[in-house]
Amino acid sequence: MTDKESGRQDFESELNDCFEALQIMIGDVDLATNLVISSRSWSDMRSFARTMFASFEVTIYLLKQVALLVDSYQPCFQEHERMILRDRSYSVNSRGVIEEKEARVAMKASMLLAFSAASRAFGVENPLDTSKKEWESFQIAIKIRDRLTHPKKSKDLFLSPQEIDHLVQSGRYIIECFYKLAHKSNSAAKMINSGG
Numbered sequence: 001m002t003d004k005e006s007g008r009q010d011f012e013s014e015l016n017d018c019f020e021a022l023q024i025m026i027g028d029v030d031l032a033t034n035l036v037i038s039s040r041s042w043s044d045m046r047s048f049a050r051t052m053f054a055s056f057e058v059t060i061y062l063l064k065q066v067a068l069l070v071d072s073y074q075p076c077f078q079e080h081e082r083m084i085l086r087d088r089s090y091s092v093n094s095r096g097v098i099e100e101k102e103a104r105v106a107m108k109a110s111m112l113l114a115f116s117a118a119s120r121a122f123g124v125e126n127p128l129d130t131s132k133k134e135w136e137s138f139q140i141a142i143k144i145r146d147r148l149t150h151p152k153k154s155k156d157l158f159l160s161p162q163e164i165d166h167l168v169q170s171g172r173y174i175i176e177c178f179y180k181l182a183h184k185s186n187s188a189a190k191m192i193n194s195g196g
Contacts, residue, residue: 003014013056018065025055029171029175032047048167049167050148055174055175056171059174060114061114064085064087066185067118067120069116074121076120077120083103085113087103102136107145108141108182111128112128115177122181125184137166137170140170141167144167155158
């Protein structure tokens with residue numbers, strides 16, 4: 001087997017692993033959605049919210065990894081873009097020494113970046129449309145997450161039916177966008193893998 005053939009197999013294997021991990025998380029979201037719809041217990045609602053946000057974090061991480069993976073075979077990013085996709089940033093300390101640190105990017109910006117980067121890497125249109133009402137639900141869901149993870153009062157731990165709906169709608173939308181991107185990128189990945 002040649003180095004080029006081995007590289008193609010590695011690329012395909014790594015890409016498949018990224019998409020498989022996201023598929024597993026999507027399955028968890030489906031189960032959590034069904035549980036919260038049938039149960040309606042407060043604990044199940046909070047578990048659903050946590051599962052939903054874990055899926056958002058996994059989506060962001062994996063889309064950035066896929067973008068970096070494609071970039072490693074077919075460069076499409078500049079170095080500063082690669083660094084932020086790796087969640088790294090730099091600063092100069094008081095002694096004039098450059099220090100690398102973890103980049104802190106808000107979830108909304110991270111989601112936009114992840115879809116944009118993966119779309120750009122594959123050379124396909126970004127399916128994430130911020131003018132849709134589901135994107136507004138995603139932004140509301142972020143506020144819900146912030147309230148649940150930093151409660152000030154006991155009432156902050158309860159979710160209204162409207163809030164559950166925002167979580168469901170935003171989750172479905174992100175998954176839908178992921179599937180659209182995966183479908184569009186499938187042929188692009190084959191072209192990249194074949195060296196074309």
